[in-house]
Amino acid sequence: MISYLVRRILIMIPTLLVISVIIFTIIQLPPGDYLSTMVAELQARGESIDQGRLHFLRETYGLDQSPVERYGHWIAGLAHGDFGWSFEYGMPVRDVVGDRLLLTVIVSGATVLFIWLVSFPIAIYSATHPYSWGDYTLTLIGFLGLATPSFLFALVLLYLANVLFGLPIGGLMAPAYQDAPWSWGKVLSILSHLWLPVIVIGSSGTAGMIRRLRANLMDELNKQYVVTARAKGLSPTRLLIKYPLRLALNPFIADIGAILPQIISGAAVVSIVLSLPTEGPMLLDALRSQDMYLAGSFLMFMAVLTVVGVFLSDIALALLDPRIRLGGGVRR
Amino acid sequence: MSDLLQVTDLEVEFRQSGEGIVSAVRGVSFRIRPGETVALVGESGSGKSVVAQSIMGILPRNGRIAGGEIRLNDPVTGTIVISKLDRDDRRMRALRGNRMAMVFQEPMTSLSPVHRIGDQIGEAYRLRHRASRTEVQERTEETLRLVGFPNPRQALRSYPFELSGGLRQRAVIAMGLICRPSLLIADEPTTALDVTIQAQILKLLFDLQQQFGMAILMITHDLGVVANLAREVLVMYQGRIVESGPRDDLFANPCHPYLKALLHAVPRFREDNRQRLVPIREIASEGGQLLSRAITPWPADGDRAGPLLSVAGVSKSYHGQRGGWFAGPASAGMPAVDDISFTIRRGECLGLVGESGCGKTTLAKILMRAITPDQGRVLFNNRGHQIDVLGLDGHALMQWRQRQQIIFQDPFGSLDPRMTVFDIIVEPLVIHRVGSAEERQALVEDLMALVGLERQHVHRHPHSFSGGQRQRIGIARALALRPDLVLCDEPVSALDVSIQAQILNLLKDLQSRLGLTYLFISHNLAVVDYLADRVMVMCQGRIVEIAPRKSLFCNPVHPYTQTLLLAVPNPDPRFPLDFTQLGPCRTSDPGAWPAPFTIPPAADPASRPRLIDLGNDHWVRATKELTSCARA
Numbered sequence: 001m002i003s004y005l006v007r008r009i010l011i012m013i014p015t016l017l018v019i020s021v022i023i024f025t026i027i028q029l030p031p032g033d034y035l036s037t038m039v040a041e042l043q044a045r046g047e048s049i050d051q052g053r054l055h056f057l058r059e060t061y062g063l064d065q066s067p068v069e070r071y072g073h074w075i076a077g078l079a080h081g082d083f084g085w086s087f088e089y090g091m092p093v094r095d096v097v098g099d100r101l102l103l104t105v106i107v108s109g110a111t112v113l114f115i116w117l118v119s120f121p122i123a124i125y126s127a128t129h130p131y132s133w134g135d136y137t138l139t140l141i142g143f144l145g146l147a148t149p150s151f152l153f154a155l156v157l158l159y160l161a162n163v164l165f166g167l168p169i170g171g172l173m174a175p176a177y178q179d180a181p182w183s184w185g186k187v188l189s190i191l192s193h194l195w196l197p198v199i200v201i202g203s204s205g206t207a208g209m210i211r212r213l214r215a216n217l218m219d220e221l222n223k224q225y226v227v228t229a230r231a232k233g234l235s236p237t238r239l240l241i242k243y244p245l246r247l248a249l250n251p252f253i254a255d256i257g258a259i260l261p262q263i264i265s266g267a268a269v270v271s272i273v274l275s276l277p278t279e280g281p282m283l284l285d286a287l288r289s290q291d292m293y294l295a296g297s298f299l300m301f302m303a304v305l306t307v308v309g310v311f312l313s314d315i316a317l318a319l320l321d322p323r324i325r326l327g328g329g330v331r332r
Numbered sequence: 333m334s335d336l337l338q339v340t341d342l343e344v345e346f347r348q349s350g351e352g353i354v355s356a357v358r359g360v361s362f363r364i365r366p367g368e369t370v371a372l373v374g375e376s377g378s379g380k381s382v383v384a385q386s387i388m389g390i391l392p393r394n395g396r397i398a399g400g401e402i403r404l405n406d407p408v409t410g411t412i413v414i415s416k417l418d419r420d421d422r423r424m425r426a427l428r429g430n431r432m433a434m435v436f437q438e439p440m441t442s443l444s445p446v447h448r449i450g451d452q453i454g455e456a457y458r459l460r461h462r463a464s465r466t467e468v469q470e471r472t473e474e475t476l477r478l479v480g481f482p483n484p485r486q487a488l489r490s491y492p493f494e495l496s497g498g499l500r501q502r503a504v505i506a507m508g509l510i511c512r513p514s515l516l517i518a519d520e521p522t523t524a525l526d527v528t529i530q531a532q533i534l535k536l537l538f539d540l541q542q543q544f545g546m547a548i549l550m551i552t553h554d555l556g557v558v559a560n561l562a563r564e565v566l567v568m569y570q571g572r573i574v575e576s577g578p579r580d581d582l583f584a585n586p587c588h589p590y591l592k593a594l595l596h597a598v599p600r601f602r603e604d605n606r607q608r609l610v611p612i613r614e615i616a617s618e619g620g621q622l623l624s625r626a627i628t629p630w631p632a633d634g635d636r637a638g639p640l641l642s643v644a645g646v647s648k649s650y651h652g653q654r655g656g657w658f659a660g661p662a663s664a665g666m667p668a669v670d671d672i673s674f675t676i677r678r679g680e681c682l683g684l685v686g687e688s689g690c691g692k693t694t695l696a697k698i699l700m701r702a703i704t705p706d707q708g709r710v711l712f713n714n715r716g717h718q719i720d721v722l723g724l725d726g727h728a729l730m731q732w733r734q735r736q737q738i739i740f741q742d743p744f745g746s747l748d749p750r751m752t753v754f755d756i757i758v759e760p761l762v763i764h765r766v767g768s769a770e771e772r773q774a775l776v777e778d779l780m781a782l783v784g785l786e787r788q789h790v791h792r793h794p795h796s797f798s799g800g801q802r803q804r805i806g807i808a809r810a811l812a813l814r815p816d817l818v819l820c821d822e823p824v825s826a827l828d829v830s831i832q833a834q835i836l837n838l839l840k841d842l843q844s845r846l847g848l849t850y851l852f853i854s855h856n857l858a859v860v861d862y863l864a865d866r867v868m869v870m871c872q873g874r875i876v877e878i879a880p881r882k883s884l885f886c887n888p889v890h891p892y893t894q895t896l897l898l899a900v901p902n903p904d905p906r907f908p909l910d911f912t913q914l915g916p917c918r919t920s921d922p923g924a925w926p927a928p929f930t931i932p933p934a935a936d937p938a939s940r941p942r943l944i945d946l947g948n949d950h951w952v953r954a955t956k957e958l959t960s961c962a963r964a
Contacts, residue, residue, distance in 0.1 A: 231390055
């Protein structure tokens with residue numbers, strides 16, 4: 001088991017390296033760079049820029065180097081925790097990102113929790129009472145959740161929250177705490193703002209999860225081992241929790257790795273609408289203005305999240321399912 | 333003595349979407365006395381499993397007891413009318429797994445894959461008794477020892493996938509026995525198992541019944557099992573009990589046409605005259621003129637070049653799974669087939685018998701060139717020209733494939749559900765570019781008639797056919813290219829007895845009409861006995877004995893063959909299984925065979941036992957000493 005863990009952690013390094021090459025290449029792909037975008041913008045406004053200054057900037061930013069050299073610099077910096085320089089903001093990426101990473105993790109974490117807490121009881125009810133009125137109603141709501149564009153849902157909820165409860169529009173905390181250092185009040189303020197983005201971002205995920213868990217559970221409920229357990233005289237609730245639910249969970253644990261980045265990137269639009277200080281909007285801006293190191297850092301962050309998430313879900317699967325833990329090479 | 337279980341006028345209905353209400357059990361009445369074994373016999377769909385489910389209160393959600401009464405007179409709980417209770421009623425749950433228990437057919441799926449054996453078995457006991465963890469564990473261990481687990485303490489902590497099929501079925505039986513029920517319902521408990529393991533399980537059930545005096549309701553379609561275990565027999569047909577009575581009476585004087593037919597449809601083992609089986613519903617096979625016309629005749633001296641197929645020294649090892657880039661080196665190879673040599677003569681049917689996992693299917697795949705063996709030689713005689721099958725490639729390989737076709741075991745998995753029957757049967761012709769569109773059309777119709785299917789069903793999809801009909805589609809597909817050799821890989825093992833008889837008869841007729849040669853693979857000795865001219869016995873990847881049918885079945889030499897023959901239950905109560913002769917479960921371990929036959933696991937290849945000629949075409953795997961013994 002230990003050797004397996006070490007192997008898995010070691011294999012994450014080449015994986016992340018390959019991902020970083022791909023990210024860098026993709027960021028490089030559009031013609032031009034940050035400076036040429038800036039010059040074009042200035043010219044469009046009828047302003048001009050001094051060629052000497054342009055040359056100076058190009059040199060200081062290292063934009064005159066070959067892509068391979070720049071990649072080398074970037075990756076060497078990443079290894080030291082230096083994420084590079086954001087052109088757009090004129091400061092180190094690390095300072096630009098600041099609290100945003102943490103807030104992103106908070107919002108995403110809360111969303112995952114929300115999805116699980118809401119979808120599980122509903123899915124279990126639907127699966128154990130299939131084709132009943134309750135099932136149909138919940139299914140309908142689920143489909144609505146899947147089909148409604150989340151930004152629209154966000155706008156509607158914002159309006160309702162403001163009109164009905166007098167809540168402030170947008171943001172993740174009261175304006176007073178915006179740039180304030182962390183304090184108890186700030187945490188409370190975040191918590192009181194958190195529910196709205198979490199519901200909005202989580203709604204489609206919840207609906208999807210309900211559908212999949214219901215289908216999985218209904219498959220498991222028809223399996224022979226469930227009948228065997230029933231023949232033992234287990235009560236229906238105990239039976240459900242101990243056997244089919246346990247097995248129906250596997251796909252979801254396997255999903256953890258994929259769900260995190262999906263929520264983060266899927267939340268970008270909602271974050272813009274709700275003006276949340278999370279990663280999504282900033283990533284979008286950075287990609288548009290070819291602020292390559294900022295964008296690259298964000299994408300790398302998501303890659304790390306995915307790789308680590310997959311790793312964690314693999315370990316959780318191995319812990320939960322003896323077939324994976326012990327089954328290697330065993331033939332029937 | 334009062335009856336333990338009384339079932340009176342039981343009626344069970346199923347609500348099915350689209351079909352309305354289907355009645356599955358129509359007025360069934362019977363009783364079981366304490367400590368008695370009753371067999372419930374019938375083909376699939378006759379409602380026998382539904383009866384069991386009704387008794388246990390585990391009918392599927394869309395089923396309900398529409399009438400009648402099930403009454404359990406248990407000495408511990410008193411009289412309870414089961415049919416009046418809800419399936420999840422507390423009183424019902426107190427009975428299930430406690431006073432009456434059930435053993436299911438599929439040992440592979442009836443245990444949860446992610447819970448430990450000990451946990452799953454002990455659960456029923458823990459539910460009823462306020463027992464401490466160690467008490468439950470002791471009780472579970474004791475029960476596991478009872479059902480013959482070699483190492484019960486270790487088994488407590490193992491998972492189902494770590495056990496063999498036979499051990500899993502024992503675990504399922506242990507699960508039923510943990511509370512010492514007064515009634516055990518066994519739903520086809522041995523159908524999925526090999527004969528030797530089946531015999532062990534039957535012996536186990538028999539012994540346990542003696543020990544605890546519990547009644548057994550045995551549900552099966554295997555008359556061999558019935559003849560060996562049951563005292564009373566109930567025969568079900570289309571939801572009704574059509575005949576019932578003491579076993580000996582029923583086997584001696586069957587009255588109802590269904591039971592008569594069932595008894596005639598079973599291939600009898602070691603019967604000297606090979607009477608033609610009488611299926612319950614005979615199928616008409618006609619046509620075939622087009623096909624026989626298309627067969628290229630053999631030249632007069634075609635057989636001089638050698639037998640149709642000769643296999644020499646074929647071996648194949650599988651390597652353990654490797655676990656990715658950083659995993660250690662691959663583990664040493666497990667031989668799947670080892671030193672296989674035999675010949676198939678033109679026009680004969682060679683039977684290949686062996687238990688699951690012995691390498692039968694691997695061998696078939698090697699012969700079909702789906703797997704490449706590590707070493708060995710396969711020669712095919714194509715009308716006087718010897719072909720080196722393993723050396724073929726490209727066009728020559730395609731050409732040769734027309735000469736040899738295969739019929740698969742699973743009639744459901746081997747037909748593409750999206751193709752029509754026409755597409756399925758015509759596909760080999762399309763792949764090999766045989767004939768024009770009209771010729772293909774005519775040939776497919778000819779083939780349909782040949783295997784006894786309606787010509788007008790040619791545009792249906794496989795799902796609208798029964799298992800037996802699908803297997804006939806598979807046979808038609810295999811014959812479309814007019815092969816000389818057909819490999820039949822367990823073609824009837826997934827079918828009901830009566831359907832099995834149809835297919836066996838069909839294969840027999842086709843062989844004589846089209847001059848086919850078969851390699852017939854099966855784990856069922858009686859089936860091989862019915863079809864084969866010579867029989868080959870395989871164990872752990874090696875051929876241990878080859879002989880003409882009669883000498884193999886009457887005079888087996890190898891200890892493995894002998895055990896295999898002893899373990900087959902005869903569908904005749906006059907010849908019961910001799911449980912005392914069945915040794916412990918080590919019969920398929922080559923290292924445990926007696927002296928001239930022993931194959932030690934790490935023997936050097938030179939001193940290993942080889943196939944030795946005993947004369948009269950009888951070969952057995954042993955060391956040289958055997959022949960000297962025989963001579964002396």
